[in-house]
Amino acid sequence: MPRINDVGGLDGFGPVLEELDEPPFHADWEAHVMAMNRALIGQGIYNLDEFRDAVERTMSHESSYYENWFRAIQTLLKEKGVV
Amino acid sequence: MxxxxxxxxxxxxxxxxxxxxxxxxxxxxxxxxxxxxxxxxKASPANGFRVVARAWTDDGFRARLLADANDTLPEVGLSMGGGLQPQVLHVVENTADVHNVIVCTLCSCYPLSLLGPSPTWYKSPAYRSKVVSHPREVLEQFGLALPDSTRIEVWDANAESRYMVLPRRPAGTEGLAEAELAALVTRNGLIGTAAV
The missing domain is CATH 1.20.5 (Single alpha-helices involved in coiled-coils or other helix-helix interfaces)
Known part of the structure; x- marks a missing residue:
């Protein structure tokens, strides 16, 4: 299935919603996902480009940013035979 | 944790x-x-505020920052290192004629160390798609109405290149010290969705 990674100039994503006084993470698990990803890249399990590719091909616009990250991490770990 | x-x-x-x-x-x-x-x-917008305040008060620093930000950041104790891979920072200066705004249309690239964790809207497909095609409209949503004569430049970051906006120094701040100036700057000002 073709995928469009670069959304610059596309229509149809609705208004830009700004959350006032947004915290860095909305829940503790989001921080865990961020830290886990850094550690796995740091260990060389996968690299940053592989991670971004995984986010792009597994992402859902219904999921939150870190939900998409977690799905990408799980996908890569499965594909690499780690988990 | x-x-x-x-x-x-x-x-x-x-x-x-x-x-x-x-x-x-x-x-x-x-x-x-x-x-x-x-x-x-380490990742805090206070870093970006400090850079802006120094640029407002020191013309030499401003010129060096605009020419080579990576080389100049150490003058205020900062660096672009520490990320997952090397990144080149470009500081883009707002003037009377030009207003700059940053985006990552591909994913969510952002100068974390200078701006802190990025807000969800910056990472949203809505912002990433629309700020490119309708920047003026998006800035108005953020309450920033620019004169028609102001040209808007949109900078698209990627894994190797990051951008930060240098806002214009507000009028009437001539007597303020560097720390007081830094307190005037906002995170959105560094992204370009606010004037300062």
């Missing part, structure tokens, strides 16, 4: 995966704590 009482299904699944990776010796919970502490301690 080790005391996690979030009971949502995804929190449980994250904990489960963390436990598996820990058992396999691939991650160390203490190391994760360190990663997170380093991230929250």
């Amino acid at each position: 080790s005391d996690d009482h979030d009971d949502s299904p995804i929190a449980a699944r994250v904990r489960e995966l963390e436990a598996i990776l820990e058992e396999k010796g691939l991650i160390d919970p203490r190391e994760l704590d360190q990663v997170l502490e380093a991230f929250t301690a």
Whole structure:
């Protein structure tokens, strides 16, 4: 299935919603996902480009940013035979 | 970070995966704590505010910053190192004629160390798509109405290149000290969705 990674100039994503006084993470698990990803890249399990590719091909616009990250991490770990 | 009482299904699944990776010796919970502490301690928009205040008060610094930001940041004790890969920072200066705004249309590239963790709207497809095609409209949504004569330049970041906006120094701030000037700057000002 073709995928469009670069959304610059596309229509149809609705208004830009700004959350006032947004915290860095909305829940503790989001921080865990961020830290886990850094550690796995740091260990060389996968690299940053592989991670971004995984986010792009597994992402859902219904999921939150870190939900998409977690799905990408799980996908890569499965594909690499780690988990 | 080790005391996690979030009971949502995804929190449980994250904990489960963390436990598996820990058992396999691939991650160390203490190391994760360190990663997170380093991230929250170092990545702050206060860094960007400081850079802007110095640029407003020191013309030489401003010129060097615009010419080569990576080389110039150490003058205020900052650097673009520490990320997952090397990044070149470009500081783009607002003038009477030009207003700059940054985006990452591909994903969510952002100068974390200078601006702190990025807001969700910056990472949203809505912002990433629309700021390119209708920048004026998007800026108006943020309450920033620019004169028609102002040209808007949109800078698209990527894995190797990051951007930060240098806002215009507000009128009537001539007598303020550097720290007072830094307090005037906002995170959105560094992105370009606010004037300062």
